[in-house]
Amino acid sequence: xxxxxxxxxxxxxxxxxxxxxxxxxxxxxxxxxxxxxxxxxxxxxxxxxxxxxxxxxxxxxxxxxxxxxxxxxxxxxxxxxxxxxx
Numbered sequence: 001x002x003x004x005x006x007x008x009x010x011x012x013x014x015x016x017x018x019x020x021x022x023x024x025x026x027x028x029x030x031x032x033x034x035x036x037x038x039x040x041x042x043x044x045x046x047x048x049x050x051x052x053x054x055x056x057x058x059x060x061x062x063x064x065x066x067x068x069x070x071x072x073x074x075x076x077x078x079x080x081x082x083x084x085x086x
Contacts, residue, residue: 008077015070022063029056 033052036045 002080005077005080008073008080011073012070012077015066015073018066019063019070022059022066026056026059026063029059 029052033049036048036052039045
C-alpha cells in the first residue's frame, strides 16, 4: 500500500478512536447526571446537571468535528484509491 494510503488509514483509525472515546465520555456524563439526581439536593442537582449538559454539548461538538474530519479523510482516501486505478 502506498505511504499516503497508510497515513490516511492511520488517521482514520485515530479519528475513529477519538469518536469512540467521545461517545464513551458522553455516556459517562449522562450516567453521572442520572446518579446526581438521586444523591444531592434538587438545587445542587440542577446546577450539576446543567454543567453536565454544557459538557455534553461540548463533547457533541467535538464528536461532530471528528466525524466531519473522518469524512474528509475518507473522501481523500477514495480520491487516492480512484486515482490509483487510472
